[in-house]
Amino acid sequence: MLESIRTRVNNGDRLSREEGRWLLQNASLLDLAELAETVRYRLNPERRVTFVIDSNPNYTNICNIDCIFCAFYRHEGDADTYTYTVDEMITRFKASAKRGIRTVLLQGGVNAAIPFEYYKEMVRRTREEVPEIHPHFFSTSEIIGMSDVSGFSIPEVLRQLKEVGLNSIPGGGAEILSDRVKKKISNKKGTSADWLGVMREAHKLGYKTTATMMYGHLEKDEDIIEHLSVIRDLQDEYHGFTAYIPWSFKPGNTPLEKIIPTYATGTRYLQMIAIARIFLDNFPHIQASWFSEGKKIGQIALSFGADDFGGVLEEENVHASANFVHTTSVKETVDLIRSAGYTPAERTTLYDIIAEYGPEEYPAAVLNSARLSVHTDAGAIMHSLPIIQAAVLA
Template sequence: MTLDSLYQKIQSQQRLTPEEGLFVLKNAELLDLGGLANEIRFRKNPEPRVTFVIDTNPNYTNICNIDCIFCAFYRHPGEKGEYTYTVDQMLENFKRAAAQGVTTILLQGGVNPAIPFEYYIEMVQRTVKELPAVTPHFYSTSEIIGMSQVSGFTIPQVLQKLWNTGQRSIPGGGAEILSDRVKKKISHLKGTSADWLNVMREAHKIGFKSTATMMYGHLETDEDIVEHLESIRQLQDEHHGFTAFVPWSFKPGNTPLEKIIPHYATPTRYLQMLAFSRIYLDNFAHIQASWFS
């Protein structure tokens, strides 16, 4: 295997195997990766145009029982600073944002077992009804699994009820790194890689669109990154439900994980992730930048 032969393979639009991808990730120069990624970007999206949405990222609760060690957000019930907002309070928040031009609301919270399933449904129902120009991009896979646990409905049933209420789009958060070796260390209560993929698969089957995310820059290796990208590439082949891939680096402040990571991710690593994912994810139309990447 040589870089030159793999570059030719990429330029002739052939798919890299995981072994080839790993070789490229470990050995390619950033400028070579960037050049190849740029060719693909213009092949897939010929217009020299970058699109964006004006969105807002509110949270309805910070109470969570999953205890991810990379998370600086969650609180346990009764802990100082915990909150859970009512649907009315969230709708007020959404309306203020919409008045300022927001067209998408990315809503996520902790996994709070005290919240009944009806709350989530009402949130969608009222958003669709009271803010018809806004796209509800609500609830990560962990929250959807949590809804299944509090309601007794299966994951497909939960998703179908959200769909019937008018939701069409799901955020790709909660994937972190789809390698169970890493997940066991950073989020052992959150479920396996297969759990995340399963919620996404069921959602895509119904017709939902979602993003796929990746949080790198902690305990993962290059092998884990390729495993992650391979998992979402395979799922994309099934239903083409992912609209975009969104990588971001771990933000260490105020987290237990901060104390055990070998080093912080650099801006160069971010550029490498953007370029490599563009090359490896040959069935994704878009790579999405994130304001906190």
């Protein structure tokens, strides 16, 4: 089986689900890596790894869909809720832009108290008042929420957002696109078809998006292959996905922690990156996340098919709520890529190259090494989970 798959991968043939499942279950780690590199260098022949200088703030933590893998959300009436006004967010974006941020990945809870106008206003004013920043706003769940609140159809919501300047949306909220699993971990978030439906409509309108996967909870190997398979099929329709981004479930402070107390390991992460690179022959990029898996595992993932190192994440609150904190800086991101043996290149949200950095060169953006984290409770780091590398203490 391995030999026939290797031949097919070398020929650029598409693997079947059965072949994908076989690889995931039987191929050794380095056989996976070898096949993944074959595809990686066919699609991205340069020994280059891209990154984006971005921030991941949240406008509200009030959310009504109660996902059991999430430690971030609060209910209306809880003591520590917040919802920022558009003014407040614009002020923060401006400050970010001053520090050299190029992209804001903005998401929030699904908060029925917020009118559709708020979201449109957020996009419109960002485009007008902070043109340095590319808005990469609103996950599929929020878009469905806007449709519910406004009474507009999803295509109409997307059309109106596009009109005010939105042209890319993040790929979060996919979790595992297998309803068997989705029902258990995020019953109120909708089905796989809902996520895929929003993405399809967005791609049809010309949006670019990413696709994510969150693994390491209740899914089985078959569910992972199912997930890869449905996003590959959708990609064939409009080629709207720029990149695929897997990350592992972080159990800290979540209801699911009781069932799944530990992180998926680094080895599993590398398998996830590699199988995706091999299977997703129509995805231009695979993103490794130093942020969710640790810097060293992130570096290693670059040899397992990933060609992008994600963002520098000036602000991030969701993993931080699960006591999972990695800090870095633009300089360190560049150093990590370089010391892994690649040429660092800054990109836009849409994966256009802004600049490559030669030896000893760094982007002009000078960020502090620590994120400006407003809501982070980074007290106990890695309390019950000894095997993942924790925050850098030095």
